[in-house]
Amino acid sequence: MSHADLRELHGALHTAYDIAFALDATAVSAQESEQLVDALQRALAAARALGGGAGTTGCARHPKGAVDPLYGDKEDPLPPGWGRCLLCNDARRRANAQRRGGR
Structure with a gap:
């Protein structure tokens, strides 16, 4: 839990309340109605982040x-052991390209 997540939750709940x-x-x-839904969605996302x-x-x-x-693309499935993280998968792709002699 971060203080930023908690502040976001408090702010979104206060906005929704108002x-x-x-x-x-x-x-x-x-x-x-849209403003209320937006504030409640922000509060829900912040609560999940906590x-x-x-x-x-x-x-x-x-x-x-x-x-x-x-991730999960049927035309280009991820290799076994890879996850959903773009940062890690990008690093793996770059390392694989260097091993094959690419850029």
Whole structure:
């Protein structure tokens, strides 16, 4: 858990609270509804980030890093032992290219 994640959670919850209690039950605009949904989604993402764990990449070194866009692509499957982390997979691709004499 980081302090930034906790601050993001607090901020998003305060924003959602402010929007929700400023709503007029008889006339909620689409814009107000979207703002509330956005604040709640930010709060949910921040709450999930507090849990730490494996993150979206499943990588111990880069748990919140970018997910490899080639992950799970049927045309270009990842080699055995590779994960979803773009940073690690990119490093593996570069190392493999150097071993084969590429750039």
